[in-house]
Amino acid sequence: MTVDGRSIRGDATRQQVLDTALVMFARQGYRATSLRDIAARSGITHPGLLYHFPTKEALLMAALERRDEVDGVEEDDGVVEFADLDGRALLEHLVAGAAKNAAKRGLVELFASLSVEATAPDHPAHAYFVARYSSLRATLVRGLEELAAAQELRQGVVPTVAAAHLIALMDGLQIQWLLDADTDMAGALAGYVNSLLTEPLKAP
Amino acid sequence: MTVDGRSIRGDATRQQVLDTALVMFARQGYRATSLRDIAARSGITHPGLLYHFPTKEALLMAALERRDEVDGVEEDDGVVEFADLDGRALLEHLVAGAAKNAAKRGLVELFASLSVEATAPDHPAHAYFVARYSSLRATLVRGLEELAAAQELRQGVVPTVAAAHLIALMDGLQIQWLLDADTDMAGALAGYVNSLLTEPLKAP
DNA sequence: GTCTATAGCTTGATAGAC
DNA sequence: GTCTATCAAGCTATAGAC
Known part of the structure; x- marks a missing residue:
């Protein structure tokens, strides 16, 4: 090119x-x-x-x-932006991503260590991570609101809170997996996701 | 002494x-x-x-x-070990701890950065963190099983999975809070805890 | 117990040859 | 574009005086 x-x-x-x-x-x-x-x-x-x-x-x-x-989402009809997926596909992609990450320890280490390092306001990647979290959160809130409108969320689930939970779970489970490779990141994430939904995700 | x-x-x-x-x-x-x-x-x-x-x-x-x-749990009758609390008190202490941490950014940064750094098997604090996570997890599993036996857990809640979720949420919410001080760590954690229980925690 | 002095190493970055 | 050589600064750690 x-x-x-x-x-x-x-x-x-x-x-x-x-x-x-x-x-x-x-x-x-x-x-x-x-x-x-x-x-x-x-x-x-x-x-x-x-x-x-x-x-x-x-x-x-x-x-x-x-x-x-490099991080596109491969769908049947080519590469789609993560942010363009609908509510259910978003959650499926999150779980699938966790499963894929379990094959790439190095990448998980990069984002785990950088996302903490970059927490310092004077870190070179600080703005990058602030933007990254904020856009991920916005995408998830939007997806969860879609699901809520379609009556697919269980009673009592608050989209903004659940979005924060999902992001926190991904980060926290990565730490546990890095400490102990037997940790089932995708399984634990799927468990939480299904606790949000009236109809569970199709098993992968 | x-x-x-x-x-x-x-x-x-x-x-x-x-x-x-x-x-x-x-x-x-x-x-x-x-x-x-x-x-x-x-x-x-x-x-x-x-x-x-x-x-x-x-x-x-x-x-x-x-x-x-220094990190004892202050109860009415003196200082108690965290691991000795019963199921409900354990969860209450977790939420209270998150609220207290919001006043100590430095300490949150220490454990956030160290728990990721110490993920490397050759890090000086690796063994310390492996032991810390494993004992925290065991304590939480025990507490959740107590609650399950007392019919205080909602249907479908699996103690081992919920324990991993709780630890991951604490770690992950800390990162979000460090990036954006408006994040309500204790509130988000309490939201998850209450989604596990048939009878919600008493508000603090 | 605490100091000065220093060894020995690694770091990010620059100057200038080719 | 890539090199050698070098700088100034930082680091952990040690030796030895007091």
């Missing part, structure tokens, strides 16, 4: 660095991963890396944006 | 260092806090600090253990 003769995906080295950074930030956290580590695994030196990304923060942000780019 | 003529609480400097360490680890995380920082705020130099605690890891572990020592 090119624009004005320049590859907007960047060249091979840039991509290699980005993917390596994603894996290593994931495995060790942002602060504990050095530019030298990433550069070495990418087959270059750290000043070589800094040619492509002027600072470590710039590399982090580029890696997070790249991650979001 | 002395044993064999030696104060088992250590002397004043040791306590000062321990309390300072707890506050600073809490405020900035373990990896981001240096021995020099802690020492300076304690009124000594960092080699002075290392006289009392041989390594930074030893200081972390001592600070965590001190935290647990």
